[in-house]
Structures are given as C-alpha cells and as structure tokens.
Amino acid sequence: MQNNLCESQTKINLMRAFAGECQSRQRYYQAALIAQQQNYVGLERMFRFTAEQEERHAKQFFEKLKECAGETIEIQATYPASVFSDLGELLDASAKEEYHEFSEVYPEFSSVAKQEGFTDIASEFDMIAKIEESHHKRFDYYLKLWKEDMLLRSESSDELWMCLNCGHIHKGSEPPRECPVCGAQQGYFIREAEAPFTDCNMLN
Numbered sequence: 001m002q003n004n005l006c007e008s009q010t011k012i013n014l015m016r017a018f019a020g021e022c023q024s025r026q027r028y029y030q031a032a033l034i035a036q037q038q039n040y041v042g043l044e045r046m047f048r049f050t051a052e053q054e055e056r057h058a059k060q061f062f063e064k065l066k067e068c069a070g071e072t073i074e075i076q077a078t079y080p081a082s083v084f085s086d087l088g089e090l091l092d093a094s095a096k097e098e099y100h101e102f103s104e105v106y107p108e109f110s111s112v113a114k115q116e117g118f119t120d121i122a123s124e125f126d127m128i129a130k131i132e133e134s135h136h137k138r139f140d141y142y143l144k145l146w147k148e149d150m151l152l153r154s155e156s157s158d159e160l161w162m163c164l165n166c167g168h169i170h171k172g173s174e175p176p177r178e179c180p181v182c183g184a185q186q187g188y189f190i191r192e193a194e195a196p197f198t199d200c201n202m203l204n
Contacts, residue, residue, distance in 0.1 A: 006068040008116050013109040014061050015073045017125070020105070021058035023079050024097065025051045031082075031090045040151070041164055042190035043087060043142065050094075050135055057128050064121055091143040098136035102129045152186055160192035 005011050028051035035044035065073075082093035106129035113122035145151045153174045161175040162168070165184035170176055175189030192198055 003117050005065075005118065006071065008118070010109070010113045010116050010118050010121055011065065011068055011073065012075055013112060013125075014064050014121065016075050016077045017106070017109060017128075018058050018061040018065070019075060019077065020079060020101070021054050021061060025054040025058065027080075027082055027097075028054065028094065031087075031094065034085060034090065035087060038087065039185055039187040040087060041185075041188045042151075042194070043091075045164060045190075046138065046142065047094075050138065053131065053135070057131070060124060060128070064124065088143065088146045091139050091146055095136055095139035095143055098132050098139060102132035102136060106132065152189065154191070161189040162192045162195045162198070164188045164190060164195070 028047045032044045032047035032051065035041070035047060080093060080097055082090065082097070084090050084093065106125045110122045110125035110129070113119070113125060142151070155173070157173045158171060159173060161170045161172070163170070163175075163179040163182065163184055165188045166179060166182040168179050168181040169192060170179075170189065175186050177186050178184065179188065
C-alpha cells in the first residue's frame with residue numbers, strides 16, 4: 001500500500017485527470033462558440049453549462065495535488081482533437097469522450113487509488129465518473145435530436161418551448177421563428193422541460 005502521494009501512480013493520474021478536464025472545458029467552450037455562431041443558443045448554453053462543471057472537476061483534481069506542490073509532473077496520455085464545425089460531430093465527439101471517461105478512465109484511476117491507500121481520492125474519481133456519465137447522457141440526448149432533425153420540432157402539438165432570452169412559453173410542435181415577446185430568433189428556444197429551474201413552480 002502506497003501512502004506517499006508524491007511517489008504514487010495516483011499523483012500521475014490526478015495530473016492526467018486535471019489536464020483532461022481542462023481540455024474538456026476548453027473544447028466545450030469552443031463548441032459553445034460554434035453553436036452561438038450558428039444561432040443554436042440552446043446548444044450554446046448547454047455546452048457552456050457542461051464546460052463550467054468540467055472546470056470545477058479540474059479544480060478538485062488540482063487541489064488534491066497540494067501535497068506535491070512545486071513538482072513538475074510528467075504525464076503521458078491521449079486527448080481527442082475534436083476540431084469540428086458541424087454541431088452533430090461536436091455532440092457525437094463529446095458524448096464519446098464522456099463515455100470513455102466514466103466507463104474506463106476514472107474507474108481505472110479509482111481502482112489504483114484504492115490499491116495505493118488513497119480512499120478519499122478514489123471516492124473523488126468515483127463521484128466525478130458519475131457526473132461524467134450524466135454529461136454523456138446529456139450529449140447523447142441532444143445528438144439524437146440533432147440527427148432526427150427534432151431539436152426545434154416535436155411530434156406533439158402540446159410541446160412547451162421556453163425562450164431563453166425572456167422566458168416566454170410557447171405551445172406547439174415547434175417554437176416560433178421569432179419570440180413574440182422579445183424578438184429573439186428560434187434558436188433561443190428549448191423545450192421547457194430542458195430549462196433550468198422549471199420545476200420550481202411545482203414546489204409551492
């Protein structure tokens with residue numbers, strides 16, 4: 001059992017995880033900019049939301065390395081060059097990246113940390129793996145809508161759509177070309193069920 005973090009494989013794995021999360025954050029911010037340029041504001045907000053969570057993961061992993069402050073840690077790892085302009089390709093690449101992290105990378109890192117006696121770090125890897133699984137499901141959900149051309153369409157005429165610019169709710173099989181309240185383009189609309197905090201009205 002290894003108890004000195006600075007002489008462990010877990011130290012290497014923490015730095016690999018930190019580097020990976022930083023890169024994920026930047027990839028998703030780049031994807032958000034592309035979505036914004038193409039007027040898919042809902043996808044832009046989703047990518048930014050996920051990027052901010054990846055930033056917090058990076059911070060958690062980096063802080064675990066405090067014991068080894070001042071060291072230069074060499075790592076070897078592979079990271080995806082998901083340089084796409086097509087949003088479908090970006091969603092697909094992001095879903096695959098998250099799947100790899102939660103199903104392979106972090107379980108392996110957790111197992112090593114447990115073997116070396118770093119149970120708190122193993123727990124961190126396990127918890128963040130579950131978050132990455134939720135990211136995978138999120139990207140996979142929007143990828144399916146994109147592939148089926150259903151991002152801004154629904155089979156139900158009772159679908160509720162929310163304008164992310166002003167909060168207007170529209171009922172119909174697709175959102176309006178322009179929001180009747182604020183004039184925002186159609187790309188500002190998402191399904192109300194996808195919007196943050198929409199269930200709060202049910203709490204009263």
